[in-house]
Amino acid sequence: MSRAGQGDRTERGDRTGRDERADRTARIREAMREEGDAIAEHTREHNAGRKAVTEDFPEYETLRERARAVKEDAIENLPDLVDRLRESVEANGGHLYVADDAADANRYIVETVGDAETVVKSKSMTTEEIDLNDALEAAGVEPVETDLGEWVIQLAEESPSHLIGPAMHKDRAEIAALFAEVFDPADPPETATELTAFAREMLGKRIREADVGLTGANFVVAESGSLALVTNEGNARKVASTPDTHIAVSGVEKIVPTVEDLEPFLNLLSRAGAGQELSAYTSLLTPPVASPVPDFDAPDEPLSAPDDEGTTANPDREFHLVLIDNGRLAMREDEDLRETLYCVRCGACANSCGNFQSVGGHVFGGETYTGGIAGGWEAGIEGLNVAGEFNDLCTGCSRCVPACPVKIDIPWINTVVRDRINRRKADASDFAFLPDGLAPDAEPAGLDLGKRFVGDFATLAKWGHRTAPLANRLADAGPVRAALERVVGIDRRRDLPTFASESLVEWFDRRGGARIPLADADRDAILYPDTYTNYVDVERGKAAVRALEALGVHVRVPSLPPSGRPPLSQGMVATAEERAHDLYAALAEHVDADRDVVVVEPSDLAMIRSEYERFLEPAAFERLAGASYEVLEYVYGLLENGASIDALVGGDDATRTSELAYHPHCQARTLDLEVYTLTVLERAGYDVRTSDTECCGMAGSFGYKTEYYELSIDVGEPLVEDFGGTDRTLVASGTSCGEQLDALLDRPARHPIELLAPPDSASR
Amino acid sequence: MSIETTFRESLSELDVAVTRTTPGSCADAIADAADGKTIGVPLPEGLTLPPDVIDRPTNGDLETAETGVTPATLGIAETGSVHLESDRAGTELVSLYPQRHVAVLRTEDLVSDVATAIDRLGPDLRAGGSGVIATGPSATADMGSLVVGAHGPGEVHVVLVEAGR
Numbered sequence: 001m002s003r004a005g006q007g008d009r010t011e012r013g014d015r016t017g018r019d020e021r022a023d024r025t026a027r028i029r030e031a032m033r034e035e036g037d038a039i040a041e042h043t044r045e046h047n048a049g050r051k052a053v054t055e056d057f058p059e060y061e062t063l064r065e066r067a068r069a070v071k072e073d074a075i076e077n078l079p080d081l082v083d084r085l086r087e088s089v090e091a092n093g094g095h096l097y098v099a100d101d102a103a104d105a106n107r108y109i110v111e112t113v114g115d116a117e118t119v120v121k122s123k124s125m126t127t128e129e130i131d132l133n134d135a136l137e138a139a140g141v142e143p144v145e146t147d148l149g150e151w152v153i154q155l156a157e158e159s160p161s162h163l164i165g166p167a168m169h170k171d172r173a174e175i176a177a178l179f180a181e182v183f184d185p186a187d188p189p190e191t192a193t194e195l196t197a198f199a200r201e202m203l204g205k206r207i208r209e210a211d212v213g214l215t216g217a218n219f220v221v222a223e224s225g226s227l228a229l230v231t232n233e234g235n236a237r238k239v240a241s242t243p244d245t246h247i248a249v250s251g252v253e254k255i256v257p258t259v260e261d262l263e264p265f266l267n268l269l270s271r272a273g274a275g276q277e278l279s280a281y282t283s284l285l286t287p288p289v290a291s292p293v294p295d296f297d298a299p300d301e302p303l304s305a306p307d308d309e310g311t312t313a314n315p316d317r318e319f320h321l322v323l324i325d326n327g328r329l330a331m332r333e334d335e336d337l338r339e340t341l342y343c344v345r346c347g348a349c350a351n352s353c354g355n356f357q358s359v360g361g362h363v364f365g366g367e368t369y370t371g372g373i374a375g376g377w378e379a380g381i382e383g384l385n386v387a388g389e390f391n392d393l394c395t396g397c398s399r400c401v402p403a404c405p406v407k408i409d410i411p412w413i414n415t416v417v418r419d420r421i422n423r424r425k426a427d428a429s430d431f432a433f434l435p436d437g438l439a440p441d442a443e444p445a446g447l448d449l450g451k452r453f454v455g456d457f458a459t460l461a462k463w464g465h466r467t468a469p470l471a472n473r474l475a476d477a478g479p480v481r482a483a484l485e486r487v488v489g490i491d492r493r494r495d496l497p498t499f500a501s502e503s504l505v506e507w508f509d510r511r512g513g514a515r516i517p518l519a520d521a522d523r524d525a526i527l528y529p530d531t532y533t534n535y536v537d538v539e540r541g542k543a544a545v546r547a548l549e550a551l552g553v554h555v556r557v558p559s560l561p562p563s564g565r566p567p568l569s570q571g572m573v574a575t576a577e578e579r580a581h582d583l584y585a586a587l588a589e590h591v592d593a594d595r596d597v598v599v600v601e602p603s604d605l606a607m608i609r610s611e612y613e614r615f616l617e618p619a620a621f622e623r624l625a626g627a628s629y630e631v632l633e634y635v636y637g638l639l640e641n642g643a644s645i646d647a648l649v650g651g652d653d654a655t656r657t658s659e660l661a662y663h664p665h666c667q668a669r670t671l672d673l674e675v676y677t678l679t680v681l682e683r684a685g686y687d688v689r690t691s692d693t694e695c696c697g698m699a700g701s702f703g704y705k706t707e708y709y710e711l712s713i714d715v716g717e718p719l720v721e722d723f724g725g726t727d728r729t730l731v732a733s734g735t736s737c738g739e740q741l742d743a744l745l746d747r748p749a750r751h752p753i754e755l756l757a758p759p760d761s762a763s764r
Numbered sequence: 765m766s767i768e769t770t771f772r773e774s775l776s777e778l779d780v781a782v783t784r785t786t787p788g789s790c791a792d793a794i795a796d797a798a799d800g801k802t803i804g805v806p807l808p809e810g811l812t813l814p815p816d817v818i819d820r821p822t823n824g825d826l827e828t829a830e831t832g833v834t835p836a837t838l839g840i841a842e843t844g845s846v847h848l849e850s851d852r853a854g855t856e857l858v859s860l861y862p863q864r865h866v867a868v869l870r871t872e873d874l875v876s877d878v879a880t881a882i883d884r885l886g887p888d889l890r891a892g893g894s895g896v897i898a899t900g901p902s903a904t905a906d907m908g909s910l911v912v913g914a915h916g917p918g919e920v921h922v923v924l925v926e927a928g929r
Contacts, residue, residue, distance in 0.1 A: 148914065165905070171908050232902065237915075280898065280902050284894065284896070286893060289850045303825070314852065
């Protein structure tokens with residue numbers, strides 16, 4: 001191949017990457033402008049509601065465990081449950097159809113509907129998935145959505161932007177304008193109450209006239225053929241009880257074995273999704289139901305005959321249950337996507353997600369599903385191309401993990417999907433002809449340059465440190481920033497990390513190592529020199545050493561391999577796993593010698609305590625995770641075991657005030673670590689205001705990327721509202737949180753250990 | 765706290781009114797709770813509807829009634845819910861279509877929590893029964909802010925009947 005030809009190829013590839021980034025930036029900007037305010041208001045409200053209602057509910061964790069266990073078993077035994085369900089539904093006098101895919105399901109439903117004129121529907125994401133409304137319309141049947149939000153979407157010819165709030169992106173005024181435009185009423189409804197009354201009136205008529213009622217199902221019970229339908233509006237009740245034919249459409253994964261298995265889910269679903277103990281209506285139906293079929297065309301006829309009593313199935317009623325496979329049984333066989341099938345579609349992952357709160361489901365979503373869990377659904381149902389359109393928006397901040405009522409590791413699903421997308425793109429790239437052995441990591445040769453650049457931050461940082469200050473001057477130079485932006489997508493509006501010419505490990509050696517002799521020490525600890533603490537923010541590492549020594553710890557700072565967090569964030573799973581094995585190998589002997597492992601960077605600790613479970617042998621994982629501590633967690637432990645807070649004579653410089661504004665790191669929050677930082681700072685006499693913002697928006701390298709820079713700033717906006725009007729000293733444990741706070745509020749953030757460590761001279 | 769006190773507190777949080785009465789005064793309590801044209805379905809043995817309640821409504825009555833009176837088979841103290849059974853007489857429809865629902869519940873049918881309720885409902889569901897656990901009035905947040913009274917009733921009133929006469 002000629003050099004000129006290669007040049008063309010590279011330039012073309014370059015431009016395509018830039019075009020893609022520009023498109024994405026434009027889409028995100030538009031969503032933030034048009035839909036962001038309504039989405040932010042509603043998701044944050046639901047998220048706060050979930051927290052409030054679960055905090056004073058002690059059984060919550062037990063219920064999550066039980067719900068998870070039911071789902072694990074049910075998916076494991078799914079083929080048997082389908083057989084049992086078929087027997088139950090048929091014994092009740094209903095019909096069960098298992099559809100292989102969307103076309104199969106639509107064909108059956110259209111046939112069943114027959115010559116009906118209208119089908120009234122209650123909200124069902126599964127019918128969105130199969131595009132049932134299009135199929136019905138093509139067959140000359142009018143589908144009418146009766147969930148108010150879903151109806152708004154149908155009238156506006158849009159798609160749902162949230163699993164439980166399909167019209168969450170629209171505010172009241174937009175809905176009023178839509179009704180006025182579509183119906184041109186004499187007295188247009190304006191207030192939320194008027195709009196609701198208008199919708200109730202219009203839709204009530206459609207329900208009374210309809211030939212067929214179609215619902216989804218939140219859960220389906222194999223042993224009895226029962227459905228659980230959870231709504232607030234009452235439309236599912238009307239739809240299921242008014243027309244004589246009821247069709248329920250459900251993903252095949254919604255089956256649970258017994259009625260009693262419903263209990264944990266009913267107790268969790270509305271709490272997790274909307275912050276309600278229970279939704280207004282939990283219908284538990286074993287159709288065909290007993291209710292009489294009202295005939296509103298015969299107003300003078302009795303609703304039911306005087307001698308008609310009891311609760312047995314009404315012979316005038318017909319029931320069809322349509323279970324949809326559409327990729328689910330293949331997901332069941334996929335070790336990593338399988339967990340997606342435990343999803344109960346409550347939307348809590350979307351509500352707790354910083355990025356989702358800013359852009360909503362039209363950007364953070366695929367063909368049908370929205371929010372973090374959509375990564376799994378869309379990859380399994382539509383494929384990697386669709387999942388790839390929004391996969392980057394999961395930053396792995398992990399705030400959805402404690403929010404999920406069935407404990408799905410949503411960030412892991414998205415990481416695996418990212419890995420698969422990377423590999424597919426790599427196979428198709430201009431560099432795929434390179435042998436994989438030439439790549440600096442365990443990834444395929446053609447991996448996206450931006451991903452590799454960020455994912456291999458440890459190598460970059462090491463090089464930057466060796467060549468600092470040259471590297472720092474170079475990194476600040478205009479042409480270099482332009483090239484970084486063009487080639488690997490690092491936004492030039494961001495300050496790049498400044499590399500230290502003396503690393504933490506070098507500093508520690510130069511000072512002569514530990515200052516508390518082992519013989520005099522209460523504890524023996526490794527301070528883990530994570531990439532940032534070792535090469536970039538060395539001061540917080542020094543502060544950690546001084547603080548631990550002040551509390552009587554023999555500290556060691558050996559040179560250790562990186563944790564693998566940056567490659568994992570980029571979906572480079574194989575590389576992250578290699579790092580895990582390397583770090584474990586380097587630490588195993590220390591752990592065997594009963595040394596504690598103290599970690600400054602929360603994302604690295606989260607790696608060791610959470611993700612390593614997937615990479616290491618169980619005993620190895622338990623051993624390392626059990627010996628590792630976040631630095632403030634460790635300080636708290638020392639204080640609880642007799643060390644005195646007085647040894648930490650607060651603060652290292654004159655900028656200290658006694659009033660702090662603390663933003664806990666997202667992953668540390670998921671591990672419930674922020675309480676230690678808060679407690680220690682308060683014991684040291686600080687007045688601390690803590691933010692409840694889920695994630696600062698920087699999320700490691702996310703906010704550095706050109707196409708996500710503005711989104712990242714928007715996600716951090718609540719922090720400006722929280723802390724902007726104060727002169728409190730900003731405190732953050734995560735490096736990227738600190739960078740983001742600095743960018744948002746234009747004043748530097750400190751690591752909490754820097755506010756606690758004694759000054760250098762005092763540590764001998 | 766007694767189970768009944770818990771139930772009443774939960775109802776109060778849901779803005780659901782409650783009247784405690786005896787079997788003998790049940791009809792009067794229902795009449796007080798009802799408003800406008802009222803339809804109903806037969807109540808359990810020993811309890812009667814007030815005379816001006818239409819106890820065998822027509823289809824037209826279902827559409828035009830302002831209050832629907834039905835029995836409730838269970839009450840859940842912790843959540844303030846009532847369970848309404850789908851039956852041939854039309855409890856589901858009568859409790860759903862009118863703007864106001866009056867649920868008649870016997871104190872002996874109160875259970876403490878959702879788990880107990882599901883245990884009680886299991887055999888019925890397995891035997892082909894259906895119903896709804898209704899918790900407060902219908903509501904929607906889809907029109908820009910929370911509105912009480914969507915497709916179902918906007919007002920709920922529980923008539924709690926103590927044992928004896």
